[in-house]
Amino acid sequence: MKAGEKSCRVLALVTCDAYPDLYEDDLLLVDALEQLGIESIPAIWSDAAVDWTIFDALVIRTTWDYFERAEEFRAWLEARIAAGALLCNAGDILRWNFDKRYLQDLEAAGVPLVPTICIARGERADVAELARARGWEEIVVKPTISGGAYRTYRFLVKNAADHAQEIDETLADCGVLVQPFLPEIFNGELSLLFFDGVFSHAVRKRPAPGEYRVQFTFGGTNEVAEVSPELVAQARACVLAAPSLPVYARVDGVIKDGQFLLMELEVFEPLLFLAAHPEAPERFARAVRGRLGGKDE
Numbered sequence: 001m002k003a004g005e006k007s008c009r010v011l012a013l014v015t016c017d018a019y020p021d022l023y024e025d026d027l028l029l030v031d032a033l034e035q036l037g038i039e040s041i042p043a044i045w046s047d048a049a050v051d052w053t054i055f056d057a058l059v060i061r062t063t064w065d066y067f068e069r070a071e072e073f074r075a076w077l078e079a080r081i082a083a084g085a086l087l088c089n090a091g092d093i094l095r096w097n098f099d100k101r102y103l104q105d106l107e108a109a110g111v112p113l114v115p116t117i118c119i120a121r122g123e124r125a126d127v128a129e130l131a132r133a134r135g136w137e138e139i140v141v142k143p144t145i146s147g148g149a150y151r152t153y154r155f156l157v158k159n160a161a162d163h164a165q166e167i168d169e170t171l172a173d174c175g176v177l178v179q180p181f182l183p184e185i186f187n188g189e190l191s192l193l194f195f196d197g198v199f200s201h202a203v204r205k206r207p208a209p210g211e212y213r214v215q216f217t218f219g220g221t222n223e224v225a226e227v228s229p230e231l232v233a234q235a236r237a238c239v240l241a242a243p244s245l246p247v248y249a250r251v252d253g254v255i256k257d258g259q260f261l262l263m264e265l266e267v268f269e270p271l272l273f274l275a276a277h278p279e280a281p282e283r284f285a286r287a288v289r290g291r292l293g294g295k296d297e
Helices: 024-035 070-082 091-097 102-108 127-133 157-173 183-187 229-240 280-292
Strands: 009-015 038-044 057-062 117-119 138-143 153-156 176-180 189-195 198-206 221-224 248-256 259-266
Touching: 009 024, 024 038, 024 057, 024 280, 038 280, 057 280, 070 091, 091 102, 102 259, 117 127, 127 138, 127 157, 127 176, 138 157, 153 157, 157 176, 183 248, 189 229, 189 259, 189 280, 198 229, 198 280, 229 248, 229 259
Parallel strands: 009 038, 009 057
Antiparallel strands: 117 176, 138 153, 138 176, 189 198, 189 248, 198 221, 248 259
16 A cells, blocks of 8 residues: 555554554454544554555554563654654653653642652662651562563562562663552452543453452453442543543552552553443544544534
8 A cells, every 4th residue: 555545544553563463352443443434454563664654643552562672662652753643642642651650740630549659760779668668568569661560570578689680670771660569459450441531431350369460461350340430530530630632541540448549541552441342442433533533423
């Protein structure tokens, strides 16, 4: 296909080498876009042969290796922004969400979140001392640039010395987040999905027995969740605190002492659990079409 030969608008659904044909959940988006007269094509972000200028927009989907190739991906993203590509989500959102230090911005905006210490890249810090000062006995340490529980460690503070080398190696590449381990995660992590700031559906992600990580790569499962209007409002406030309104957003958190605590605002490349609600693929597709300038019938 060459520029000027399109009979309809064409999108790139940006993916990675591991998912050249997209992750199965996103195939529902392909069908929904087609119903709106929009063609979508999987495109691997690191494939030098891709001509990104032929697409009307780039929708970031399963770029799930970006944190292992952070500098390379950042350069790719900046090149697309500089070229004026229409990105979903927008470039300002992607830049902001690339590094989990964005949590500091959300905390400053009044969003209740899991207590978090941010340690900058290259900084030397006594993780155990920082945790003890806050009364934490068990903690989770993760990189500020990561996904899928990459380089994530859970341990008792008294055993922090056993993980010093791993933490130092992470700090050589990027920053580190330190958070208290919340046993509420065993009851499941809630994910609330929004398209153009409008609530769509929610799922509860549960860890496998003996695990705390909820990702499917660690045996995690998910189920449709019913959430209260109050919880939806709290989650939407997180979405609205982003630099601009996201086309798609996933708000992850846990309930502790009756309050929703944000763990992450996923507006980069989240799994959106489109199969969890029959209208979700169409909602996503219409949100994308809205950024293209299409009118909703």
